[in-house]
Amino acid sequence: MHTLHLPPGVELQHNISLVETANGGASEQWVDYKKVKFYTNAFVIINDAKVLLGYKKRGFGQGLWNGFGGKVDPGETSIQAAQRELEEEAGINAPLEHCGVLFFVVDGADAAFNIDVYRANEYTGTITETDEMRPAWFSIQKEMLPPVNSHTTADCSSTSDKHAEGLPPIPLGQMWADDEFWMPLMFSGRPFVGRADFDADSKMLKWWFAATPAES
Numbered sequence: 551m552h553t554l555h556l557p558p559g560v561e562l563q564h565n566i567s568l569v570e571t572a573n574g575g576a577s578e579q580w581v582d583y584k585k586v587k588f589y590t591n592a593f594v595i596i597n598d599a600k601v602l603l604g605y606k607k608r609g610f611g612q613g614l615w616n617g618f619g620g621k622v623d624p625g626e627t628s629i630q631a632a633q634r635e636l637e638e639e640a641g642i643n644a645p646l647e648h649c650g651v652l653f654f655v656v657d658g659a660d661a662a663f664n665i666d667v668y669r670a671n672e673y674t675g676t677i678t679e680t681d682e683m684r685p686a687w688f689s690i691q692k693e694m695l696p697p698v699n700s701h702t703t704a705d706c707s708s709t710s711d712k713h714a715e716g717l718p719p720i721p722l723g724q725m726w727a728d729d730e731f732w733m734p735l736m737f738s739g740r741p742f743v744g745r746a747d748f749d750a751d752s753k754m755l756k757w758w759f760a761a762t763p764a765e766s
């Protein structure tokens with residue numbers, strides 16, 4: 551059986567079987583890093599049709615749309631941090647479920663990012679803009695669903711779902727370049743891992759992503 555070589559920094563928490571879903575980039579080598587900091591990133595996805603994103607108004611990633619998240623504080627678990635950040639940045643609570651782990655190295659950042667990604671299909675509370683984030687709903691375009699799910703896209707299509715009517719599609723051009731590789735895995739419910747390296751201008755230099763095999 552083919553053995554996957556995980557990039558440095560990518561570690562599996564469970565013994566799961568993975569298939570590579572994407573890799574590329576002009577760089578031969580992964581960038582070295584000295585320190586790792588732990589983060590979360592959370593997404594609310596309704597009816598496989600629309601997703602809540604936040605426009606980052608300040609700080610790291612300013613000007614980009616992303617999920618809601620931040621650093622895991624000392625004494626907190628990852629899920630506690632994810633729930634706190636969702637509440638702080640969007641004003642809501644949600645039954646978050648872990649769905650993936652991402653590892654990013656950004657030239658100039660003081661540490662590599664190890665990010666636990668969470669998703670939820672519902673939420674409570676009132677979505678609220680904060681100093682840091684401006685939340686908005688986006689329809690999940692068909693292209694964000696992996697080809698293996700194409701037989702279901704007729705039913706899940708954002709354009710045909712009343713939950714997504716009138717919403718703009720996910721603004722990939724105003725998001726981190728890694729997102730297009732792992733968001734479809736999140737939407738399809740396949741646990742995933744991945745790594746991407748960026749230069750100081752946020753250009754993606756090298757990437758690798760893997761997920762559990764798609765159901766046939």
Ligand SMILES: COc1nc(N)nc2c1ncn2[C@H]1C[C@H](O)[C@@H](COP(=O)(O)OP(=O)(O)OP(=O)(O)O)O1
Pocket residue numbers: 589590591592609610611616617618619620621622654656663665726728729748
């Ligand atoms: C580099 O590639 C990235 N891609 C994506 N999709 N998301 C990323 C990337 N790098 C970081 N992130 C995520 C991880 C977190 O959810 C946020 C960054 O969190 P932030 O710096 O805002 O953390 P806070 O604890 O809120 O920071 P302050 O308290 O200092 O505001 O981006």
